[in-house]
Amino acid sequence: MIDRRQMLAGLSATAAVPFIARAADTPSASDLKGDVAILRDALRLHPGLYRYNTPAQIKARLSHLQAGLVAAPDLVTRYLLLSRFLATIRCGHSYCNFFNQKKAVATALFDRTTRLPFQFRWIGGAMVVTDHGGPDLPRGSEVLSINGVAPRAMLARLLPYARADGHNDAKRVSLLEVRGDDAIEFFDVFHGLEFGPPPRGLHFLMARRPDGRTASVTLPAIGLSQRRAQAIQRDYRGDAPVWDWTMRSDGIAVLTMPGWALYDSKWDWRGWLEARLDSLSGAKGLIVDLRENEGGEDCGDVILARLLRTPLKNPQAERRVRFRRTPSSLDPYLDTWDNSFRTLGVDARRTTNGFYILQGAHGSSSIQPAARALELPVAALVGPVNSSATFQFAEKARRSGRVRLFGTPTGGNRRGINGGCFFFVRLPASGIEFDLPLIGYFPSTAVPDAGIVPDIVVAPSIADMAAARDPVMERAAGWLHQTG
Known part of the structure; x- marks a missing residue:
């Protein structure tokens, strides 16, 4: 196979x-x-x-x-x-x-240029940041919403x-x-096509950081070349x-x-x-x-x-x-x-x-x-x-x-x-x-x-x-x- x-x-x-x-x-x-x-x-x-x-x-x-x-x-x-x-x-x-x-x-x-700038995993339906979130989204942060959409709802919309x-x-x-x-992430493709470019090229997020505090975070959308620069070569x-x-x-x-x-x-x-x-x-x-x-x-x-x-x-x-x-x-x-x-x-x-x-x-x-x-x-x-x-x-x-x-x-x-x-x-x-x-x-x-x-x-x-x-x-x- x-x-x-x-x-x-x-x-x-x-x-x-x-x-x-x-x-x-x-x-x-x-x-x-x-x-x-x-x-x-x-x-x-x-x-x-x-x-x-x-x-x-x-x-x-x-x-x-x-x-x-x-x-x-x-x-x-x-x-x-x-x-x-x-x-x-x-x-x-x-x-x-x-x-x-x-x-x-x-x-x-x-x-x-529609991609979320960070990497993440799904854990029990929660979107959890693993890398490239910067100081605003340290590893282990749970994303609560993206441009007003709950990640669980986003996942349900993309699963088909x-x-x-x-x-x-x-x-x-x-x-x-x-x-x-x-080299091309499945989520990036279908999230970008299904939800379209974010307003003004910015993703507006609510997140819960590992210390339990909730924060509002604004991050720029990135393109394919920037995503590939994050990848393990x-x-x-x-x-x-x-x-x-x-x-x-x-x-x-x-x-x-x-x-x-x-x-x-x-x-x-x-x-x-x-x-x-x-x-x-x-x-x-x-x-x-x-x-x-x-x-x-x-x-x-x-x-x-x-x-x-x-x-x-x-x-x-x-x-x-x-x-x-x-x-x-x-x-x-x-x-x-x-x-x-x-x-x-x-x-x-x-x-x-x-x-x-x-x-x-x-x-x-x-x-x-x-x-x-x-x-x-x-x-x-x-x-x-x-x-x-x-x-x-x-x-x-x-x-x-x-x-x-x-x-x-x-x-x-x-x-x-x-x-x-x-x-x-x-x-x-x-x-x-x-x-x-x-x-x-x-x-x-x-x-x-x-x-x-x-x-x-x-x-x-x-x-x-x-x-x-x-x-x-x-x-x-x-x-x-x-x-x-």
Whole structure:
């Protein structure tokens, strides 16, 4: 399973697709109806379209979307309408990807001076400042209102745009945080488009500071370049490490892995990781911190292989697609990095409800034990950001019996997610792109509509944020000391 946010930023932005409208164009009603026709045909390839919806519901929503697009006065409204529709599929990989839009569209939608100047997290529905609030909003301050709107009401208004699998709303909430870990923050985009620029370029806030005092604060809105200047800079295409390794004075090693999107990396991440795992002789234990990691390559399998004594099979799940070959009429609107995806289902086995079951390379596999085994206890820190490869790692780690999970429930969904291979569908009248996953993973048994619940559930409080405490890390370290 892959996380394409960084990997494909350049690929789709430059791919040649016919008839792409400029962002400034005003498409005709007929052209916009053509976009909906392309969307409807493309969705016939989506393996998870009816996982949480009925055909009648999708048909009705497409009719409503068409009416909205035709009446929409501008690109912003069309982008919001399409984003809201795609979110109803309840697939974490189906959305109008910020990084795959044409330059003109991306500039018009995302490069706006509307952003709140600070970073924050949601804790029990409260917006809590974590950084860049300045002296007026120290870390741990709770924002009570923004331009007269309560943050809880703001969150409720933005949730319908958030992508996630099934009814796992914890993932949706995590997307609507600003943590400084992405080049374009989900909250920034939809808050800016939905609420518009603040009056006179200033955000007027009421906040409760950590000392309990309530304060009125006025802060200037910032733009995309200023937000990016706040972000943690990690080069996932370079040759330098993007993970952190610390050996604590108490004998516990901490491996922090904020991302696994290393497809284009020149860094020998596997060699780096193996060397550090080799250094653990005599250590009290290992903590693997994945809380900021949505996914990418299956890097965690290297760790699991060192812990296993017998092969760990992937969970029994069918890998289904909706087509043998893509329709030639649709092909001009489908970008991808591997044209073999257009014939993904050629050798698949037909089954019920219009599905084909993939065989061969897309079949089940397993993780084999490594020759150099690790005997020490291992804790993994997880949370709602984990929704792709890291969601799958949490599931495999749980089944291995060799890793104890700490934190809050993951993103993703135990009922299966969609991904593996993708098309980037470009709607020519609007010029908007959306990501279309092609493989659906369907478990063989009935499972909950939820993420993975950790063995030990620990969530930070507002007071923890104010004091810069990490109770999840502390709880995991305590367990390792008891176990080691």
